[in-house]
Amino acid sequence: MSTFVVFDLEFTSWSGSLEQDWSEPGQLREIVQIGALRISTGNSADDHSVVEEYEALVRPVVNPRLSPFFTGLTGIDQETVDREGVAPAEALSDFLAFCRGQSVLSYGNDMVVLGENVGWARARGEEIKNGFLSAGFLNIRPWLNTIAPITASANSGRLWEALGLPKPVAGREHSALFDCYSIAAAIRHLCAGGAALPEGCL
Incomplete structure (x- = not known):
C-alpha cells in the first residue's frame, strides 16, 4: 500500500510575531505541537484515507512559558504542556x-520550522x-491555492x-492534528475532482 504523510506544527508565538516574522529579541519558533497523518493513496484517485495518526506535545526550551496569545490561539495551556x-x-x-x-506534505513551509528546531536541539548537544x-x-x-483559488486566504485549519x-x-483550527485533517479533506476533495498531486508527492 502506497502512503504519504501530511503534517502541521504549532509553535511559540506572541501578539504580532507573525507580522514581524518573529524578529523581536528572544522570539523563536519553538515547536509545541506536532500533528501528522499517514494517508493511503488507495486504488483510486479519490481514496486518500487516513491509516495512522501521530501527535506530540513538546516542551519549549528557550521560552518554556507559553504566551497568553499562543494559548488563546491554540487552546494549548501551560499545565498541559508541562504535564504531557x-x-x-x-x-x-x-x-x-x-x-x-x-x-x-505541509500547507506552508513547516519543514523550515522543523529544520530550525532540529538545528537548535543539535546545537544544545x-x-x-x-x-x-x-x-x-x-x-x-x-x-492547492492554484487549483482552488478560493483557499488562497485560508489557513490550514479552515x-x-x-x-x-x-x-x-x-x-478546532490551530490544533495541529485538526489542521492535518483539514488539509487531508482538501486533498481528498480536489483529487476526487480530477486533480493530481504535484510530481514528487508519491
Whole structure:
C-alpha cells in the first residue's frame, strides 16, 4: 500500500510575531505541537484515507512559558504542556521516524520550522536519531491555492470550510492534528475532482 504523510506544527508565538516574522529579541519558533497523518493513496484517485495518526506535545526550551496569545490561539495551556510535553529531541526523533521513506506534505513551509528546531536541539548537544534525508518534504500550498483559488486566504485549519466541505473531525483550527485533517479533506476533495498531486508527492 502506497502512503504519504501530511503534517502541521504549532509553535511559540506572541501578539504580532507573525507580522514581524518573529524578529523581536528572544522570539523563536519553538515547536509545541506536532500533528501528522499517514494517508493511503488507495486504488483510486479519490481514496486518500487516513491509516495512522501521530501527535506530540513538546516542551519549549528557550521560552518554556507559553504566551497568553499562543494559548488563546491554540487552546494549548501551560499545565498541559508541562504535564504531557516531551523533550524536543525525543519528539523530533519520533516524528522523523514516522516520516521515514515517505513524501511529507505541509500547507506552508513547516519543514523550515522543523529544520530550525532540529538545528537548535543539535546545537544544545541533543541527539536527533533520524534525519531529513529519508523523507521528501514539500509545501503543497501553491498547488492547492492554484487549483482552488478560493483557499488562497485560508489557513490550514479552515481549508475544509473554504471548500464548503463537512467539518472533518471534532476540534478546532490551530490544533495541529485538526489542521492535518483539514488539509487531508482538501486533498481528498480536489483529487476526487480530477486533480493530481504535484510530481514528487508519491
